[in-house]
Amino acid sequence: MNGAKPDQIFEDESRLQLNDDGNLRHLLTLKGLDRSLLVEILGDAENYLTPTGGLPARSNALTGRTVANLFFEPSTRTRASFDLAGKRLGADVLNLDVNTSSRKKGESILDTIYTLEAMRCDIMVVRDASAGVPAYIARHVKDHVSILNAGESDVSHPTQGLLDLLTIRRHKGSFEKLVVAIVGDIRHSRVAKSTGWGLHTLGVGELRLISPPSMAPDPDEMPFARICDDLDDGLADADVVMALRIQRERISDLEGIPGTEEYFSSFGVSHERMKLARPDAIVMHPGPMNRGIEIEGSLADSGQSVITEQVANGVAVRMAVLDRVAKSLEGH
Amino acid sequence: MNGAKPDQIFEDESRLQLNDDGNLRHLLTLKGLDRSLLVEILGDAENYLTPTGGLPARSNALTGRTVANLFFEPSTRTRASFDLAGKRLGADVLNLDVNTSSRKKGESILDTIYTLEAMRCDIMVVRDASAGVPAYIARHVKDHVSILNAGESDVSHPTQGLLDLLTIRRHKGSFEKLVVAIVGDIRHSRVAKSTGWGLHTLGVGELRLISPPSMAPDPDEMPFARICDDLDDGLADADVVMALRIQRERISDLEGIPGTEEYFSSFGVSHERMKLARPDAIVMHPGPMNRGIEIEGSLADSGQSVITEQVANGVAVRMAVLDRVAKSLEGH
Amino acid sequence: MNGAKPDQIFEDESRLQLNDDGNLRHLLTLKGLDRSLLVEILGDAENYLTPTGGLPARSNALTGRTVANLFFEPSTRTRASFDLAGKRLGADVLNLDVNTSSRKKGESILDTIYTLEAMRCDIMVVRDASAGVPAYIARHVKDHVSILNAGESDVSHPTQGLLDLLTIRRHKGSFEKLVVAIVGDIRHSRVAKSTGWGLHTLGVGELRLISPPSMAPDPDEMPFARICDDLDDGLADADVVMALRIQRERISDLEGIPGTEEYFSSFGVSHERMKLARPDAIVMHPGPMNRGIEIEGSLADSGQSVITEQVANGVAVRMAVLDRVAKSLEGH
Numbered sequence: 002m003n004g005a006k007p008d009q010i011f012e013d014e015s016r017l018q019l020n021d022d023g024n025l026r027h028l029l030t031l032k033g034l035d036r037s038l039l040v041e042i043l044g045d046a047e048n049y050l051t052p053t054g055g056l057p058a059r060s061n062a063l064t065g066r067t068v069a070n071l072f073f074e075p076s077t078r079t080r081a082s083f084d085l086a087g088k089r090l091g092a093d094v095l096n097l098d099v100n101t102s103s104r105k106k107g108e109s110i111l112d113t114i115y116t117l118e119a120m121r122c123d124i125m126v127v128r129d130a131s132a133g134v135p136a137y138i139a140r141h142v143k144d145h146v147s148i149l150n151a152g153e154s155d156v157s158h159p160t161q162g163l164l165d166l167l168t169i170r171r172h173k174g175s176f177e178k179l180v181v182a183i184v185g186d187i188r189h190s191r192v193a194k195s196t197g198w199g200l201h202t203l204g205v206g207e208l209r210l211i212s213p214p215s216m217a218p219d220p221d222e223m224p225f226a227r228i229c230d231d232l233d234d235g236l237a238d239a240d241v242v243m244a245l246r247i248q249r250e251r252i253s254d255l256e257g258i259p260g261t262e263e264y265f266s267s268f269g270v271s272h273e274r275m276k277l278a279r280p281d282a283i284v285m286h287p288g289p290m291n292r293g294i295e296i297e298g299s300l301a302d303s304g305q306s307v308i309t310e311q312v313a314n315g316v317a318v319r320m321a322v323l324d325r326v327a328k329s330l331e332g333h
Numbered sequence: 334m335n336g337a338k339p340d341q342i343f344e345d346e347s348r349l350q351l352n353d354d355g356n357l358r359h360l361l362t363l364k365g366l367d368r369s370l371l372v373e374i375l376g377d378a379e380n381y382l383t384p385t386g387g388l389p390a391r392s393n394a395l396t397g398r399t400v401a402n403l404f405f406e407p408s409t410r411t412r413a414s415f416d417l418a419g420k421r422l423g424a425d426v427l428n429l430d431v432n433t434s435s436r437k438k439g440e441s442i443l444d445t446i447y448t449l450e451a452m453r454c455d456i457m458v459v460r461d462a463s464a465g466v467p468a469y470i471a472r473h474v475k476d477h478v479s480i481l482n483a484g485e486s487d488v489s490h491p492t493q494g495l496l497d498l499l500t501i502r503r504h505k506g507s508f509e510k511l512v513v514a515i516v517g518d519i520r521h522s523r524v525a526k527s528t529g530w531g532l533h534t535l536g537v538g539e540l541r542l543i544s545p546p547s548m549a550p551d552p553d554e555m556p557f558a559r560i561c562d563d564l565d566d567g568l569a570d571a572d573v574v575m576a577l578r579i580q581r582e583r584i585s586d587l588e589g590i591p592g593t594e595e596y597f598s599s600f601g602v603s604h605e606r607m608k609l610a611r612p613d614a615i616v617m618h619p620g621p622m623n624r625g626i627e628i629e630g631s632l633a634d635s636g637q638s639v640i641t642e643q644v645a646n647g648v649a650v651r652m653a654v655l656d657r658v659a660k661s662l663e664g665h
Numbered sequence: 666m667n668g669a670k671p672d673q674i675f676e677d678e679s680r681l682q683l684n685d686d687g688n689l690r691h692l693l694t695l696k697g698l699d700r701s702l703l704v705e706i707l708g709d710a711e712n713y714l715t716p717t718g719g720l721p722a723r724s725n726a727l728t729g730r731t732v733a734n735l736f737f738e739p740s741t742r743t744r745a746s747f748d749l750a751g752k753r754l755g756a757d758v759l760n761l762d763v764n765t766s767s768r769k770k771g772e773s774i775l776d777t778i779y780t781l782e783a784m785r786c787d788i789m790v791v792r793d794a795s796a797g798v799p800a801y802i803a804r805h806v807k808d809h810v811s812i813l814n815a816g817e818s819d820v821s822h823p824t825q826g827l828l829d830l831l832t833i834r835r836h837k838g839s840f841e842k843l844v845v846a847i848v849g850d851i852r853h854s855r856v857a858k859s860t861g862w863g864l865h866t867l868g869v870g871e872l873r874l875i876s877p878p879s880m881a882p883d884p885d886e887m888p889f890a891r892i893c894d895d896l897d898d899g900l901a902d903a904d905v906v907m908a909l910r911i912q913r914e915r916i917s918d919l920e921g922i923p924g925t926e927e928y929f930s931s932f933g934v935s936h937e938r939m940k941l942a943r944p945d946a947i948v949m950h951p952g953p954m955n956r957g958i959e960i961e962g963s964l965a966d967s968g969q970s971v972i973t974e975q976v977a978n979g980v981a982v983r984m985a986v987l988d989r990v991a992k993s994l995e996g997h
Contacts, residue, residue: 397723427749431741440952444956451973452976453980
């Protein structure tokens, strides 16, 4: 399924995320979420960051609630991050290996959801390879259920977008004057789209999407961004540089895709290349990394890299989102 | 292994389930369990139903105890239901993916059990494709261990039977005058057998087992039931209609099995067909459903359907059973 | 990768395990650990043994901490044992199925570790098929992280060694006069090596390693042991007899490996063979067992067998180790 969706659908999805009183009920996409809401979530997440030298932040905000992790695509980091976020808020967490069970027996995805809903899983964290699945589910669940998109085809990965925003904000303060360069397989990356829309909403100075032509996004998808096929050009004076891996699992015809060495020499983010960016530029990557392909290994481990901070911020952002949607479910 | 077992074995199994003082120690089969005990368990389960608008029922009844989910056949719903039931009672829950590990290394099932017993897993929830495994295990465990059958070949699935009984009772009150029709692959269904025996014990008015001849049960298995190969005939004036999926994974020779469309037209439970039943008849299905094969999709979603209530009642029934067997283990 | 490592590496690993103040920070190998520390851990473990008739021992020592089980080789018993040990100490436990996820996407093992570290997994329990992986990881983690080796190629399995030591000590008291015979595939067994080195450190009277020549250890690996290819000879007057399974998954060329029956008749530990040992000799096996191959089934179930005690002691030993390393992390 192609991830591109008409704007009308995105507007509907964005509205679908909010309760009548404007509170966050589901998290499906960053596209169309208000700036003020984004800023509030980032503020909440700051409170869940682990203090230096201390144990991870905890609360009882979700005690008595059940979070179900429903990953129809394999995941280590996002699944683990939601798992820990739920447990540290006191929730019961149910991890479902949905590949090996009900789907084999022919059950539809909605029937799996209705089953979990009936078991009183209040918050369902869903990853799926098909576009539109999280919103489709959100349209069908009962009032006491919240759906969180944990990765949707090449379309959306909103908690990853939020953690990127938080990481950038913690290093750079405000977004207005920033130049952010995202480098790599933009076309097949849900991260690029969620982070891109989030940056746009927060008023980023300039967003550059740098890739070989075969991995360039549809120009209508992020009309506010500058699309660019030359890395040197794209990195010039950048404040933030994010490298993305090639999403081979989402590319049906690998023919136009450059080889590893050729790719690194043209689009690999390296120490050498980073000289073109601002001296205080930070280097990001959503992981998992392929060192030596889209990013030089020693750069990922250098002081410029904030890659592990992204991971740490991911748990905090997910705690903030879980806490917020749980509040919107109260009384249901 | 053929699931049919001689009556003597069932009598032994039934007795094996109880402590010397008559309390439930294991749950292996509903066949032979006393009516009074069934009624007590259903009563307990009522207390674990989730109040409208509230969080799921919880208690600390199993704090300090460990529940091990040992599923040798894949499962989403039953595994998740026991997992949540255990966690909501305060137990530590251990989920074991037993397909990929010890059995590969050649360990016998009893040695796996002895290992878990030594780790102080007090309650083991066992699903296995072979008949007799739960009782076999129950005969070998120590005094501090309880075995709960979570699905045994085509023989028995007692907690599913209990949740069906609870669902029917909540809608219909008493069983004496009820006509219950179970439709589909009776022969290979452990659900039909557990629900059927439970209904018999509770004094159901009439139990009809409706299927094509290739899926009809052995007439000696539920001698109290009326076996029937015509759906219209079987549904006439029924109060409760339960559709079952075809258990393709348990059918070695699929030759006599009708095709999908043919099956739906002859044995699919549909709005049209339900006109033959009583106007207030309820529609049930143990899940996972194959919509358009054994049940019309829109009927499953209609007001007549109590399918998601079955799932909700499943968690309550499992909490009731866990709580009850844990009490019988006290002092061991 | 061949498991044999030069002595210098083992000395480094052994030192790497301790904090500057001599406290246990990681558990990588028993080789080189001080006798006093081994004795302290065994003493702690005694406190975590389950009292007769009571619920399993619990504490809140790890409340707020996260234990990640990172098994790159399949495991039921060791994974379950660490899972329960962590939960019974109040930790959040994260179980990662690492075969099906990040590694597929090309991520290096260190990047997986850095990710978990950033999520504040404080204690990582690692099993890997390659020698050197746990120490390699331990050299790269931050101050707030502890690495526990849960099985490393054919090299080391220190918590298994500790539980064997505890089991022997509880039955035999002191080690000085004991004759311990380990029988089977010594060459490919990480258990033999950890238990062997632990016994040596605790001053065992005599350690005999009995196997067919194709499974004999490198004579330099445990220079203090007597290597023996005759079972009758090896069992004579033994106080402790431990049978090991043939680690077929680690043997690249199965040609020199005897057949099942031939193996049992030459190296199977049986009632008959045990007559050669001391009358009060105990029989051990780390599991999973292949009954009728390396051990006679009825012997494993007899009063001489302490095999299930080993499993019970395993949870206690892991609780003791988790508690100890958590203490060494305090303030980080």
